[in-house]
Amino acid sequence: MxxxxxxAVLAPLMEEITGNAFSPDQLDVTFGDLDIDSLNxxxxISRIEDEFDCEIEDSALRAIRTPRGLLEHISKSTSPA
Known part of the structure; x- marks a missing residue:
């Protein structure tokens, strides 16, 4: 990925949930600073998991603070070994 x-998957999802447009320069902005609470x-993350057919461990969820962190985690978990 x-x-x-x-x-392309995240931007419309973020806009749907927050009502704000998401741009690539916001990859390193924390979810909190993007006005995304823990429930959102x-x-x-759940919808991203569905889209990319992967699963993120609960322990990893707590460590993911930014969209880039989510991207990097999914990239690692979906890369061929």
């Missing part, structure tokens, strides 16, 4: 593929963050 490329960064562009991730953003779980919704976003």
């Amino acid at each position: 490329t960064e562009q593929e991730f953003i 963050q779980i919704e976003i």
Whole structure:
């Protein structure tokens, strides 16, 4: 998965949930600073998991603070070994 593929899925999802447009320059902004509370963050991550057919461990969820962190975690978990 490329960064562009991730953003293509994430941007409309973020806009749907927050009502605000998401741009690639916001990949390193924390979810909190993007006005995404923990419940919305779980919704976003759940839908990203469905879209990219992956699962993120609960322990990893607590460590993911930014969209880039989510991208990097999914990229690691979906890369061929």
